[in-house]
Amino acid sequence: RYDSVSGGSSGINAEYGGAWNDPPMLKKKTVTNPPVQTQKITTPVVGPVKTIDLDPNSGYGNQPGFQQPYNPNAYSAPPPEPEPAPAPVEKPPVPDHYMPMLNSLETATNSCKSATQNPTHRRKLEEVTLKLEALKDRLRYDSVSGAVVDNLNNIANAINVNDYNQALHIHSYVAQTANFSEVGSFLPGIKVLLQIGAQMHTVHHY
Numbered sequence: 573r574y575d576s577v578s579g580g581s582s583g584i585n586a587e588y589g590g591a592w593n594d595p596p597m598l599k600k601k602t603v604t605n606p607p608v609q610t611q612k613i614t615t616p617v618v619g620p621v622k623t624i625d626l627d628p629n630s631g632y633g634n635q636p637g638f639q640q641p642y643n644p645n646a647y648s649a650p651p652p653e654p655e656p657a658p659a660p661v662e663k664p665p666v667p668d669h670y671m672p673m674l675n676s677l678e679t680a681t682n683s684c685k686s687a688t689q690n691p692t693h694r695r696k697l698e699e700v701t702l703k704l705e706a707l708k709d710r711l712r713y714d715s716v717s718g719a720v721v722d723n724l725n726n727i728a729n730a731i732n733v734n735d736y737n738q739a740l741h742i743h744s745y746v747a748q749t750a751n752f753s754e755v756g757s758f759l760p761g762i763k764v765l766l767q768i769g770a771q772m773h774t775v776h777h778y
Contacts, residue, residue: 663709673728676728677728678704680769681697684765684772685697697768704758706758707761717754720754739766743763747763
């Protein structure tokens with residue numbers, strides 16, 4: 573029996589090359605990964621390949637699927653065109669029958685300007701000139717009543733003879749009786765002229 577076991581053991585040991593009582597060696601199994609199959613593209617590409625143009629002036633924002641960057645000035649309305657300057661309105665001339673009265677008032681104003689050295693008088697006489705322009709504008713359109721025009725002629729006549737007291741008396745009458753909306757733009761200036769003329773005793777004849 574021993575021989576048979578030894579013979580059996582010898583047979584096993586002869587097969588595995590070890591001692592009789594060594595356990596049999598396990599064989600390693602080699603694991604191989606299956607090859608990756610690649611699919612060849614046999615269908616040709618038909619048509620042009622689309623590309624995105626990044627030039628900001630080429631209209632790339634119209635490309636499908638492309639979002640244009642936000643630009644706050646891209647959608648703003650263009651600035652409005654400046655309006656042309658209005659043409660100056662040409663004023664009609666002052667009717668001739670008002671000119672003698674206007675000439676008397678303007679001549680007296682200029683005479684006072686030339687004679688005075690008082691800066692306050694000069695400044696007030698400049699304001700008188702502006703008031704006389706307002707009187708001209710109303711006379712151009714005959715927007716002064718006949719009664720006021722008659723009294724203005726009387727004031728001018730009093731200035732021509734250097735009677736400023738009489739001119740001031742007539743002026744007070746007009747201020748009390750006339751409608752202020754009619755005479756308010758020029759009558760205060762005439763009063764200043766008469767007061768300065770009375771102080772300076774300016775005499776002007778025509």
